[in-house]
Amino acid sequence: MGHPCPEDMELTPLATTSGTQNLTAECRCPPKTAEYAPDGHCYQFFTAGPCQKGYYFSPDATQDITNFRRKYGVCRQLQECPEGFVFWPLDNVCYKKFTRGPCPKGLLLTEHEQLPSCRCGKDKELRAYRYENGKCYQHFTKGPCQEKGSLFLTNQICGCHTFLPHFHEETQQCYELDTVGPCEKGEVFRIKEKDYVAKCHCKEENIRYLNSSSCYRPFTQGPCPDHYFLVNSTSCMKQPCHRGYLYFPEHKSCHRIGTRGPCPEGKVVTFDFRTRPSVDGVSYNGLCVCEKENCRESNGQTICCEKGWIKYQGKCHKLYSQGPCRRGSWIAPQRATLGKEGACECLPGYSKQWNENNELECMPPIVIIAEFLNKTYRSTVQRRISMEEKT
Known part of the structure; x- marks a missing residue:
């Protein structure tokens, strides 16, 4: 130098x-x-x-x-993100503030001098996330906790409480949400729809075979014999395709990888890359994907959205913006299309619930926990009143 x-x-x-x-x-x-x-x-x-x-x-x-x-x-x-989220320019993704996100362990994503930064300090905004070892961890995650079934709580200690939605009744322990936790293969520990506590549910795109304790991805071997793959929750099918070919269930036919096959113009046959062979097994399901990134079809022609934008409802919208989505949700890459098209998804940490009009809404974590605590409080009061009346 x-x-x-x-x-x-x-x-x-x-x-x-x-x-x-x-x-x-x-x-x-x-x-x-x-x-x-x-x-x-x-x-x-x-x-x-x-x-x-x-x-x-x-x-x-x-x-x-x-x-x-x-x-x-x-x-x-810098790309704009919903309130409470920070844009990370290295991968062009919005992450929730004060979570680990793309940061090394012990640091949380925040902003410093109006730029995204991985930090941990004694300043006011990070103080509540700082552990006694001098590192910062996201609340209600394993964080620095060594004891099995304990999480890093908001009072900066490791523990577990029965009133938390993270509590698992059968094991009497707490687990991070949206992880395997106490669940079986192919399941995830999460709060779903009207639940107030987390339970074991099949992962997205996975199905439960004949009420078994595990979930499997369709068109992988799963619980089926050799040279067969799982079709639905009740049946297996013999692998009909030769090597280098993939199966299209809607056409009940096999097509060679990299060719147009049954795909529309501008798209080719490819693997289902949403399936992880090391976890789910090899997938024999064929998908049509665009030859170019972020493409969409209009009047029979393939049109590509600009970088950082994605197709949703026939139009290009900015990734990780609310766009035409409901409050509490944003436009994110849709797994079913390998990220080529967008879909409205609840913001990280938000949960799906049905309102009085039978419409799907995304509720923030504080609302879910508050409803759970209120429900617990009301049931406790009712029990006490009932006991007093009996005495």
């Missing part, structure tokens, strides 16, 4: 596309940094750098990759 280069650059061998030996040196920006053309200085990626408020310094995606002599960066605007 430094002389004979500028203070923010380093002396390095000259990059060349040829295989010939080159002993010439040049001044370049260090790794994870780039030059900002207007002032010629180097700045670290994904920081404020030379950018104005509300922007961050990012690699220039339009730069000619054949130009190895200089690596440039540009200022990009």
